[in-house]
Amino acid sequence: MTDEKLFRTIVETTEMTCETLAFMFPMPPPEDAPEPGEQEHAEVARVRVYFDGPITGSMVLSMPRSMLPMLAANMLGLDEDETTADQRRDAACELCNVVCGNLLPAMAGDEPVFSVSPPEICDAPPAADSDHSTSARVWLDEGWVEAEFAVNEGLSALNQFAPSSDIPTALRPAA
Amino acid sequence: MSLNVLIVDDSAVMRSMVIRTLQMAELALGEVYQAANGHEGLEALERHEIDLAIVDINMPVMDGEEMIQRARQNPATAGIPIMIISTEGSQTRISRLIQRGVRFVHKPFTPEIVCDVVADLAGEAA
Numbered sequence: 001m002t003d004e005k006l007f008r009t010i011v012e013t014t015e016m017t018c019e020t021l022a023f024m025f026p027m028p029p030p031e032d033a034p035e036p037g038e039q040e041h042a043e044v045a046r047v048r049v050y051f052d053g054p055i056t057g058s059m060v061l062s063m064p065r066s067m068l069p070m071l072a073a074n075m076l077g078l079d080e081d082e083t084t085a086d087q088r089r090d091a092a093c094e095l096c097n098v099v100c101g102n103l104l105p106a107m108a109g110d111e112p113v114f115s116v117s118p119p120e121i122c123d124a125p126p127a128a129d130s131d132h133s134t135s136a137r138v139w140l141d142e143g144w145v146e147a148e149f150a151v152n153e154g155l156s157a158l159n160q161f162a163p164s165s166d167i168p169t170a171l172r173p174a175a
Numbered sequence: 176m177s178l179n180v181l182i183v184d185d186s187a188v189m190r191s192m193v194i195r196t197l198q199m200a201e202l203a204l205g206e207v208y209q210a211a212n213g214h215e216g217l218e219a220l221e222r223h224e225i226d227l228a229i230v231d232i233n234m235p236v237m238d239g240e241e242m243i244q245r246a247r248q249n250p251a252t253a254g255i256p257i258m259i260i261s262t263e264g265s266q267t268r269i270s271r272l273i274q275r276g277v278r279f280v281h282k283p284f285t286p287e288i289v290c291d292v293v294a295d296l297a298g299e300a301a
Contacts, residue, residue, distance in 0.1 A: 020283035076191050090188040097186070098282050101233070101262020113265040116233050118185060 006149075009106050010136040014061075014147050017099045022091070023074045024140040033139065047096035048122040051104060053114035055154035057132075059103065059147060060122065061096035067143035068092055093119035099147055107149075177205030178297050179224055183216035183239065184231040184260070189282075193229055193260065193289070200290040202297055213242030220252045227296050230277075232261040232268075240272060247275055256296040260284060 018024040045065045050058045063071070069080040072091035076083065083091075096119045104114050133150035180197060182190045190209050197204055208223055210216040214237040216230060228246070232239040239259060246252040257277040263269055269279055278292050 017283050020285065072188065075188055077195050087188055090186055094186045094188050097233070098262050101264060101282065105264025110264055110266045113268050116262075118235050 006107070006134055007136050010103065010134070010147050010149060011138055013103045013106055014099050014136065014138045014145055017095065017102060018138065018140055018145060021075060021095060021098055022071050024071070024142050024145075027139050027141050029139040029144075033144075045092055046122050047092050047119045049096055049100045049119045050117040051100060051114050052116075053104070053154075054108055054112040055151050057149070057151040057153070059096070059100045059149050061092070061099055062146040062148070063092065064143045067145075070142045071095065089121060093121070095145070103147070103149065177203040178226045179205040179208070181208045181210065181216065181219050181223070181225045181228045183210045183213065183219075183228065183234070183242065185211050185234045186231075187211075189231070189260075196284075196286045196289045197293065199286055200293055202293065213237030213239055213245075216242050217245055217252075220246055220255060221249075225252075225255055227293065228255055228257045229293075230257055230259050232259060232263045232272075240268070243272065243275055243277060256299055258289075258292055258296060260289070 015026045019026070043065055044062050045068060046060055046062045048058055048060045050056075068088040068091065069083055072078070072083040072088040073080045075091050075094070076087060097116065100116060104116075105112075108114075132152070133148055135146055135148035137144050137146040182193050184190050184193070194207055197207070205226070206223070208219050208225070210219050212234045213230075216228065216239075217237075219225070220228065230239040230242060239261065243257055243259075246255065246257070258280060259272060259277050260280045260282055262282045263279075273279060278296060280288055280292055
């Protein structure tokens with residue numbers, strides 16, 4: 001799996017999940033779109049899941065906090081102002097859980113069994129604890145979602161199970 | 176005959192989405208019970224008259240696979256139709272579950288797919 005293929009896999013999986021789960025549709029980025037990392041830390045909600053299997057690591061899903069009411073409203077069929085803080089948090093967690101659940105077989109093949117931790121809200125910026133990560137931001141009609149996939153162990157397994165033979169350079173151990 | 180349904184998922188939002196989907200289906204929906212993990216799900220199966228259980232796999236305390244295994248081993252609950260709604264991507268695990276007589280729907284799901292499978296299982300339960 002090349003870097004470009006890995007990037008495309010993250011983009012396609014995140015877009016498909018946002019579209020099907022939350023009725024949020026992919027859009028071209030606006031001209032004044034902030035670069036990843038530019039948005040103020042306090043304005044971004046982050047959810048993390050850990051996965052354990054032939055590859056071990058974590059995925060962090062980030063999105064503007066201002067998007068959470070619409071996310072919860074779309075998933076629940078409510079108006080934005082009818083949604084509670086718990087529902088908004090739970091909606092972000094479930095979106096993260098579903099993106100990761102679909103990303104793992106897309107990257108490692110459909111045989112390995114993974115254990116995925118319950119999603120949790122996290123404060124740390126993505127991949128703070130890993131040198132081997134890659135991320136992709138998708139733009140939606142309601143904002144953006146960024147998925148950062150970080151591998152701590154099992155890179156050789158990713159090589160073994162991935163549809164093509166190369167480990168993405170973004171996920172290779174540092175020299 | 177109305178259909179009593181148990182929904183087992185650790186996400187309250189997902190449980191609400193499934194309930195909303197069931198309400199869209201042209202079924203005579205009876206009581207809808209909810210549980211947040213497999214342990215609570217087993218308790219609900221034993222306590223209530225359940226016609227259909229909709230179960231996630233990846234849950235804390237007790238996962239859906241263990242819950243289904245235990246439900247199938249209990250004569251009182253062994254015959255209850257079960258549908259899994261999960262992100263599970265391992266064909267090995269999915270095949271193992273299907274061999275236990277459950278139906279599988281992948282997350283993210285469309286309402287149409289869930290309604291079709293529920294209609295099938297409701298027919299079996301009738």
